[in-house]
Amino acid sequence: xxxxxxxxxxxxxxxxxxxxxxxxxxxxxxxxxxxxxxxxxxxxxxxxxxxxxxxxxxxxxxxxxxxxxxxxxxxxxxxxxxxxxxxxxxxxxxxxxxxxxxxxxxxxxxxxxxxxxxxxxxxxxxxxxxxxxxxxxxxxxxxxxxxxxxxxxxxxxxxxxxxxxxxxxxxxxxxxxxxxxxxxxxxxxxxxxxxxxxxxxxxxxxxxxxxxxxxxxxxxxxxxxxxxxxxxxxxxxxxxxxxxxxxxxxxxxxxxxxxxxxxxxxxxxxxxxxxxxxxxxxxxxxxxxxxxxxxxxxxxxxxxxxxxxxxxxxxxxxxxxxxxxxxxxxxxxxxxxxxxxxxxxxxxxxxxxxxxxxxxxxxxxxxxxxxxxxxxxxxxxxxxxxxxxxxxxxxxxxxxxxxxxxxxxxxxxxxxxxxxxxxxxxxxxxxxxxxxxxxxxxxxxxxxxxxxxxxxxxxxxxxxxxxxxxxxxxxxxx
Amino acid sequence: xxxxxxxxxxxxxxxxxxxxxxxxxxxxxxxxxxxxxxxxxxxxxxxxxxxxxxxxxxxxxxxxxxxxxxxxxxxxxxxxxxxxxxxxxxxxxxxxxxxxxxxxxxxxxxxxxxxxxxxxxxxxxxxxxxxxxxxxxxxxxxxxxxxxxxxxxxxxxxxxxxxxxxxxxxxxxxxxxxxxxxxxxxxxxxxxxxxxxxxxxxxxxxxxxxxxxxxxxxxxxxxxx
Numbered sequence: 001x002x003x004x005x006x007x008x009x010x011x012x013x014x015x016x017x018x019x020x021x022x023x024x025x026x027x028x029x030x031x032x033x034x035x036x037x038x039x040x041x042x043x044x045x046x047x048x049x050x051x052x053x054x055x056x057x058x059x060x061x062x063x064x065x066x067x068x069x070x071x072x073x074x075x076x077x078x079x080x081x082x083x084x085x086x087x088x089x090x091x092x093x094x095x096x097x098x099x100x101x102x103x104x105x106x107x108x109x110x111x112x113x114x115x116x117x118x119x120x121x122x123x124x125x126x127x128x129x130x131x132x133x134x135x136x137x138x139x140x141x142x143x144x145x146x147x148x149x150x151x152x153x154x155x156x157x158x159x160x161x162x163x164x165x166x167x168x169x170x171x172x173x174x175x176x177x178x179x180x181x182x183x184x185x186x187x188x189x190x191x192x193x194x195x196x197x198x199x200x201x202x203x204x205x206x207x208x209x210x211x212x213x214x215x216x217x218x219x220x221x222x223x224x225x226x227x228x229x230x231x232x233x234x235x236x237x238x239x240x241x242x243x244x245x246x247x248x249x250x251x252x253x254x255x256x257x258x259x260x261x262x263x264x265x266x267x268x269x270x271x272x273x274x275x276x277x278x279x280x281x282x283x284x285x286x287x288x289x290x291x292x293x294x295x296x297x298x299x300x301x302x303x304x305x306x307x308x309x310x311x312x313x314x315x316x317x318x319x320x321x322x323x324x325x326x327x328x329x330x331x332x333x334x335x336x337x338x339x340x341x342x343x344x345x346x347x348x349x350x351x352x353x354x355x356x357x358x359x360x361x362x363x364x365x366x367x368x369x370x371x372x373x374x375x376x377x378x379x380x381x382x383x384x385x386x387x388x389x390x391x392x393x394x395x396x397x398x399x400x401x402x403x404x405x406x407x408x409x410x411x412x413x414x415x416x417x418x419x420x421x422x423x424x425x426x427x428x429x430x431x432x433x434x435x436x437x438x439x440x441x442x443x444x445x446x447x448x449x450x451x452x453x454x455x456x457x458x459x460x461x462x463x464x465x466x467x468x469x470x471x472x473x474x475x476x477x478x
Numbered sequence: 479x480x481x482x483x484x485x486x487x488x489x490x491x492x493x494x495x496x497x498x499x500x501x502x503x504x505x506x507x508x509x510x511x512x513x514x515x516x517x518x519x520x521x522x523x524x525x526x527x528x529x530x531x532x533x534x535x536x537x538x539x540x541x542x543x544x545x546x547x548x549x550x551x552x553x554x555x556x557x558x559x560x561x562x563x564x565x566x567x568x569x570x571x572x573x574x575x576x577x578x579x580x581x582x583x584x585x586x587x588x589x590x591x592x593x594x595x596x597x598x599x600x601x602x603x604x605x606x607x608x609x610x611x612x613x614x615x616x617x618x619x620x621x622x623x624x625x626x627x628x629x630x631x632x633x634x635x636x637x638x639x640x641x642x643x644x645x646x647x648x649x650x651x652x653x654x655x656x657x658x659x660x661x662x663x664x665x666x667x668x669x670x671x672x673x674x675x676x677x678x679x680x681x682x683x684x685x686x687x688x689x690x691x692x693x694x695x696x697x698x699x700x701x702x703x
Contacts, residue, residue: 296690306580307663325563341632342658346671373662380666436665 032203036196043188051181055174062170063149067129070151074163077106078155089155093117103166105148111158118162120148125160127153132164206235210242222250255423262425263312266438267305274301311439312424318370318446325367325450332395332402332473333362335372340393343379351388352408354379358395364402364473366451374447375404377440378466382408385431386464397475404468412464418457479503479524479594484514484540485556486532490579494527494556497583498590511535518544523551524594530557530568538571545572552593556581565661584691588647595646606641608684609697613641622680632657633676640685640695649692 027033077096081089093108094117100106107118115122123132133147150164209227216224225246226239281294340356347354364371375393382391389409396403413421413428420426422445425438448455451470458465481503485491488509495505508514511532518526518540526544530537541553554575555568565576575589606613610623618634620627629637636657640648650669654660673693677685683698 303582310578310663321563338658342660343668345675346666346668349671369661372660376660376662376664380664383666440665 027197027200027204030200030204033196033200036192036199040189040192040196043192044185047181047185047188051178054177054181058173058177059170062167062173066149066165066167066170067151070129070149070163070165073104074151074153074161077161077163078153089159089161090116093161103168105150105162105164105166107152107160107162107164109160109162111160116159120162120164123152123162125152125154131167203235210235210239217246222246222253259424262423266425267308270301270305274298274305277301308437308439311437311443315424315439315443315446318443318450321450327365327367327451329363330366330368330371331360331363332371332404332470333358333360335368336375336393336395336404339372339375339379343376343383347383347391350383352383352386352391353389354383354391354393356393358393362395362397362402362473362475364451364470366470367447370447370450374444375406375468377444378406378468381440382406382466384434384436385428386410386412397473400472402470402473404470405465407459407463407465409462410459410464411461412459413457415460422455479590480522481505481525481527481590482508482514482518482521482523483527484508484511484518484532484537485527485529486510487529490529490556493583494586497586501587501590503590511537511540515540515543518551519547519549525590526551526553527590528553528555528573530555530564538567541572554589554593582690584647584688585649585651588649588652588692591646592643592648592652595643603642606638606644608641608644608695611641611680611684613638620680627679629676629679632672633679636672636676637680640693644695647688647691647694652692 077089077092080086081092086092090108093106096104096106097117097119100119105118105120107120107123108116109118109122109125110116113122113124120132129149129151131147131149148164148166150162152160152162154160206229213224213226225243228236228239230236277294277298281291285291285294336358337356337360340354340358344354379391379393386408387410390407391409392405392407394405394407396405417426417428421428421441424442426441427436427438444455448468453468453470456467456469458467479502481498483491483494483498483505485494485507486509491507491509495507498505506517508517511534513534514526514528514532515535526541528537528541532540535543537555537557541555544551544553552574553572554577555573556577556579557564557568558579568576574593577586577589604615606615611620612622613620613634615638620629620634620637636653639653639657651663653669653672654662654664673685673687684695686694686696688694
């Protein structure tokens, strides 16, 4: 065995393993930070998709508006030229060009493509609405590119009239939307990264607190518990179940310590007696007969010790096989009836009357042999530790459970010891003089735990009842 | 009785062999499973005593093989395991009785006697007798010197078991297992209490207490020596 708390040098001290290798890398490795990064990425992507869709739809809308405007304007120009005294189409267009706002474009060219009037370069004569990209060669199929959107028509003398508007407003809108989105995106990235760090730091500190506590427990302080924050979040709940587990482990460890010291203690007494007996016989024994007597007594002592070991072993077996035993249907009514019949003569010798109030057919799922032994122990206890009087064994089915009650005239187990009696070797002061190993109720406890049942004590000085509540079970059919 | 003891632990083997030889039996020892199986199949025995944990071939497999080969010699298992499942497994494999170590030689001797007798018995009796006591198993009546005795059911079963093993020693554990079907050790002298009741009804001179071992039914004149 290795002494505790003296970790071998090759293993590295706990402090060395515990020391952070820089908080940043560890922060970046936390699951919450990774999650934050993932979400930021997803959000960015969705913002970008949204931006593209808004630009597309916005542009399409503006384009349709423009088409309407230029078609109307083309009509207006033709109407104005048709009015008497307008000076013809060329004069109207020239007049419009002079007073045009910066976004308007007009063009009047003859059939050979010479500009007669207008404020834009010559274009091929196309009827209907179309877009010209004077500076944009390859980008012509990209509806967002800057150009001139307009409507054209051929007039009667073969000239071509085109009225359009630059896509300046569209460009403005696009720029605005893009800017807004970039700002939002930037802010989001900052918030996400910051939030991720804060969140990660929070969970990191909780996890590290749990880790530190675990290290302390590993180092030997079993009484340490993980601190709760009272927020009832997942860490608190994790801490609660870990603490419950630690409670159980601590109880088991203490029980184990208790048991081994109890065993040592309880077996020393009969062994001491045995040794004294043998030593005395060796010193003072004279005849073969006296030696034989000593040997008989010694054998009885040894048998008692072996019996104690057998009982301990049996309890340990029951506790370890608790998970693996296959239960069968046990007729508790018949079993208890048999036990009552079995113990009745002995009870009578002790001045009791043992009666049963059980009916065959009251069944539970369980291990028949172990249940028999547990109830036998309880009946024997009642017989040995109570005043002479009426002992009663009853079994009923109530509230989805079978209740077995063993009642005696008292004095029973004092309230202060009702938990302790299940411990191995525990015996009440007043029963120390009677024979017994102090293991009877420990076995009952083990069997009861195996059946997920419970034992309760009622009454006391003037009538005492032990109740075993076995979950499930079914009553005999009436 | 000719007994084959299959046990690998020398100390236990010597202890068991000495005890049984003292009781007048002829004991042969086999120290591992294969030798044991070889001798058990090759010779005639009244009883096999088999340790469950054996090198070579474990006790359960050994007895299963024997039974599969049609050999019906009674088998008494010895074991250090005392769990419920272990006993059931032993009996299921074809064992006739089961004794958990550590045991007293008296207990072993009594069980050996009972098993050996069983193998020589042919068919169940319908009337059991000892001295002037008569038990009719069909009519379920008991008479002593012609006078009818009123016995309760468990007293009847107890007396029946004792009478079937008349002349042998019957231990308390054997009574617990065979009369009541209990496989645990009561911490009280409850068996003695039943015996004294039975004595009260049939007379105190038939059932004798064997110190340190158990009880034995013998006719009164036979025990007068």
